[in-house]
Each structure stands twice: as C-alpha cells, then as structure tokens.
Amino acid sequence: MRANAPTAAAARPARPLPRAGVLALVVGLLVGGLVSVGPQEGRGQSVTPWFSPTQQLGLFQNPTGAFADGGGRARFGGFRFLHFYGGYGIVLPPGAQVVGIEVRLDAWDRRQPGGALAVELSWDGGLNWTSTGYTTGALPPQETTRVLGGPTDLWGRTAWTAADLSDPNFVVRLLVQGSNVRGRLDWVPVRVYYVLPGQGLSVSPATINGGTLGAAEYDLGYAEISPAQTITVDSGGTDWVLYIQAGGATWSYSGPYPDPGKPAGDLLWRITTSDGRVTARQGAYTALSTAPAQAARGTPGVGIALTAHVRVLLSYDRDPPGDYSLGIVYTLTTP
Numbered sequence: 001m002r003a004n005a006p007t008a009a010a011a012r013p014a015r016p017l018p019r020a021g022v023l024a025l026v027v028g029l030l031v032g033g034l035v036s037v038g039p040q041e042g043r044g045q046s047v048t049p050w051f052s053p054t055q056q057l058g059l060f061q062n063p064t065g066a067f068a069d070g071g072g073r074a075r076f077g078g079f080r081f082l083h084f085y086g087g088y089g090i091v092l093p094p095g096a097q098v099v100g101i102e103v104r105l106d107a108w109d110r111r112q113p114g115g116a117l118a119v120e121l122s123w124d125g126g127l128n129w130t131s132t133g134y135t136t137g138a139l140p141p142q143e144t145t146r147v148l149g150g151p152t153d154l155w156g157r158t159a160w161t162a163a164d165l166s167d168p169n170f171v172v173r174l175l176v177q178g179s180n181v182r183g184r185l186d187w188v189p190v191r192v193y194y195v196l197p198g199q200g201l202s203v204s205p206a207t208i209n210g211g212t213l214g215a216a217e218y219d220l221g222y223a224e225i226s227p228a229q230t231i232t233v234d235s236g237g238t239d240w241v242l243y244i245q246a247g248g249a250t251w252s253y254s255g256p257y258p259d260p261g262k263p264a265g266d267l268l269w270r271i272t273t274s275d276g277r278v279t280a281r282q283g284a285y286t287a288l289s290t291a292p293a294q295a296a297r298g299t300p301g302v303g304i305a306l307t308a309h310v311r312v313l314l315s316y317d318r319d320p321p322g323d324y325s326l327g328i329v330y331t332l333t334t335p
C-alpha cells in the first residue's frame, strides 16, 4: 500500500530527511513470500521387510512348512494343484503409496526336469486375482530363491491400497505346473515397495503488502506486520524442518533517490503457532539473512499451521522515500 504521509517537514520539522530534504515521506513495502519444497532425492522408494504367511489353504502337504525361512518345507506334486497362502499381516506407514510387490519362493523340485509354480495375487480375499502369468520357471533340484514381481511391479493393477494388502484380503495363490512334480517350498514371503506422500508447503498471502509508511513508523523505527503470513506444512510422513531466508542481500528500490541498498536484515521475522506438532520455532524477532535460518520444525502431519510476523526497520537516515520489495524464501525439508 502507499499513502501520502504528512510531509516530513510539516510533521517532523526537527527531523527532515537528510537525503535531499524531501517533503513527502512515502515508503511502499512489498515482501514477497516465495516457497520451495526441499529436494525429493533421498525420499524415494522404501521397502518393507519380508512378511511371512501365517495362514494357508489347499492341496500342498505340510503346508505350514512354508511359513518360515528354514525349518520345515511344504511339498507339492499334483498337476494344477492349488494352494493359497495368506495372513501376511502387511503393514505400511500411514499415507504410503504402494509402487511394487514382490513374492519370494524358496523352492526346488527333486525330480527333473523340474516343475514350476505359477503365482497370482488377490486383493479381496480370493474373489478376484491378478493375471500376470508369472511363474518360477522350471525349478532346479537344489533349493533356489525366485522373486516374482519387483520394485515397480503392481502385478497388472493400477494401485494397491493398504486395505488390499491387509488380512484377510491379500492372498497368494500357487498353482503347480508340470508333470511328475516332487516340489518343495521352504518359504513364500511377500514384501512391498512404497513411497511416502510428498511434502507440501503453502504461504498465504503470498505477498505481504506493508502499505505506505510515514513519519509515525519512522519515528518508531520500524513497521510491524503481525500477523503477516500463514504457513501451512504437509510433512510428507516424516519429521520436517522449515527454513527461511532472504531472496537477496538487499531490498529492491524504486524511487527518485539513489538506491540505498537497504539490507535484507532490516526485515525481522518470528514464528508463532498453536499447533502441537511443532516441536521448535523461532519465537523472537530475528534478522532475515540470505543464509537459511531454521524457522520451525516438528513431527509428521498434514495441515500444520504456522504464523509469520515481520518487522521492517526504518531509518530517516538510510531509507529515502520510494517503493521497496524483498523476496522471502521458505524451504521445507527433512531434518
């Protein structure tokens, strides 16, 4: 905003602006709030441990032998015999997006050439199945590990929800292929690849308009804009840190006088919040710098609200009339 303040000469005759003895004292403040979200590198895929089955149904013999790595093993033989394994107890972090599923089969066939196991998955307790056509291929006579699916393989589906992977919805179906098979299955675990939701950061209003300042603010030595901005953090499932820094070392100036090179540090900022997910914040006015400063940090969550307050230092000696603007950069990242 701009407003015509009383003339400096009239309002404050004892304190004329030394620069050129201007009569009108008009300073427009414009503080732009730029936003950037921290690098996403390193926040890529994660993978669960191998989950073991705890339930089974079908025609294999000693089927519980495939519940664990080592120990007993299940035996399978008959052509097109089916067996189902479930009860995997798959759990994912809140908000995780499934990007891949792997089924591991530690298996072999004592008779050669070996048979194979065809593998499909159900997400609704066995009503519907994937149709990948995945198989172990011919099994060798010694125990071997075959992994079907992969880090970016959704088995032909567009998405798997956490519910799809939960008990009793998620089931692994094994179908024996080959004749005269004397197969063994030591373990049939499952693991899931996922990504956590991305971080989000918004600042409102994007631009702080400090309006037109006059003798009152100059006499006070600063103009305060409180509150100035509401900052909303979506943490992306992890702890977070919010940094603040100046977009440049000095304010941009436009006016009839030489650019005074008003330093960015003439803007002081502080953060308040009533959000319990914020574990630390800078609550005292701090000079803005081109170096990132920690504004706040906290625990995971969505819609975490912070309030920024700013003060702009003003000086008759250094700040001639004109329009000033300064960029503020907020950066959200992980600790």
Ligand SMILES: [Ca+2]
Residues within 6 Å of the ligand: 065, 066, 067, 068, 069, 070, 071, 072, 073, 185, 186, 187
């Ligand atoms: Ca076993």
